[in-house]
Amino acid sequence: MEKIYTIKDIAELAGVSKGTVDRVLHKRGKVSQDALDRVNEVLDKIDYQPNLMARSLKKTQIYSICVLLPDSKNDPYWQSCIDGINEAKKEFKSFNVKVEIFLFDATSTVSFVETNKAVLAASPDAVLLVPLFHKEANEAIETYNSKGIITSIFNNQLKSSSIKSFVGQDLFQSGRIAARLLELLLQKGTIAIVHIDEDYENAIHMQEKEKGFRDYFDQSGKGKFDIKTFKVKHPQFKTTLKEYLEANPTIEGLFVTTSKAYQVAKIIAKNPEKKIALVGYDLLENNLEYLNNKTIDFLIHQNPKRQAYLGTTSLIEHFIFEKEISAEKLLPIDIINTENAKDYFL
Known part of the structure; x- marks a missing residue:
């Protein structure tokens, strides 16, 4: 031995x-x-x-971690993140650490700001948040940093020296992969990048995906593809997108930058005579329905549950085991189609 x-x-x-x-x-x-x-x-x-387990059991301080993310009532994508956080809480329930979830309305900067105020009032040792709104998130992170509160982010990238770590995907590269998929499907033609519901100017995740998408075609598809950008919000979503497609009959491909590809698929499925290639994100039930009937060609899996789990456990292990927090943890970018979708639910 x-x-x-x-x-x-x-x-x-x-x-x-x-x-x-x-x-x-x-x-x-x-x-x-x-x-x-x-x-x-x-x-x-x-x-x-060192025996980290024995060392942690000697500690008497209870550490507090607040996790701030959008409410899944407005977007089912975030439920997987909540599941990941709860899994981390369950795994470390015997240790001196408290994890509390705070939810905000993903369509409201006011809700985001007010929820951050509630988090600040809780005086946590660390905050893990989704920086959905660029300007407001930067302000919140600077405030946490000034109070000595460790701040990590997940899902959306944000550049700030005050951020301890980021867990998620390379969103720029994700956009490039989406471009490559549509190139394989079409070879040439007009493609529209579709941004749904969020304020594009304040949404870095949308911007990064579009930058990557355009960068791919700037490098390899010049002359073969015409790339357009379409931004749309509720409640006029259905009518507006339908009118846009009718006004642009040359569009042969769509890239939806969020988990709401199913909303686009529902509209184009009503006109089966004109096949439009469609690439979107995430394994939501509604997206899988349109993937299986081949209205959606590919989904890019962002693995939100894993992102939230890793973001939470890295902070927990930092406090109870004195582990270093990695500055960046990039998850692989998985491409899903009808042939392998079932493998992600085994």
Whole structure:
């Protein structure tokens, strides 16, 4: 069996006291450079791994983590994120950490701002949030940082030195993949990028996907494709999109930048004589229905449950196990069609 080294063993091998080893392991108190070097040499030689579980059980402080994300009542995409957070809570329920979920209306910057105020009033040790609104999210993150609150984000990318970590996908690359899929389906023609419901100018995730999409065709499809952008909001969504397609009969492909491809699929399915290639995001029930009947050709799986789970557990493990928080965790970009969709529900 592999030997388990105690502090006493390490002290004897390094020729120092147990107290010196304890100070080195827990990074507290003063230690001479010579003693530090000798202890670290022994630790490297024996590949010492601290008993993080035992260390965490000695802690008495209860850490508080607030998770801020859109309400799934308005968009079912976010329910998977809530499930991921709850899975993390269940996994670490025996430890001194409290995870609380705060929900905001994804269509309202006012709701986002007010919910952040409620989070701030809770005085958490860390906040994990979805920075859906660029301007307001930056302001909230700066406020948290000024209070010494660790801030991590998931799902949407945001550049800020105050952010501890990001969990999600490379949205620019995601847009490029969508472009490649439509190129394979069409070879040439007119394609419309469809942004639904959100304020495009304040939605970095939409912008990044469009940038990636256009970048792909700028590099490889010049002269073959005409790329248009169409922004639409409720309640005029159905009528407006129908009118747009009628006014642009040369459109042969659509790229929906959010999980709402099913709303577009419902409209184009009513005109089966004209096949329009459609690529969207996420394994929502409504999207899968139109994927299976081949109105939607491909879905890009963003794995929201995994994003939220990893974002939450990284903060929990930082507090209870003293683990470093990775600055970035990029999840793979999965391409789903009728042939492999069932594999994601096994």
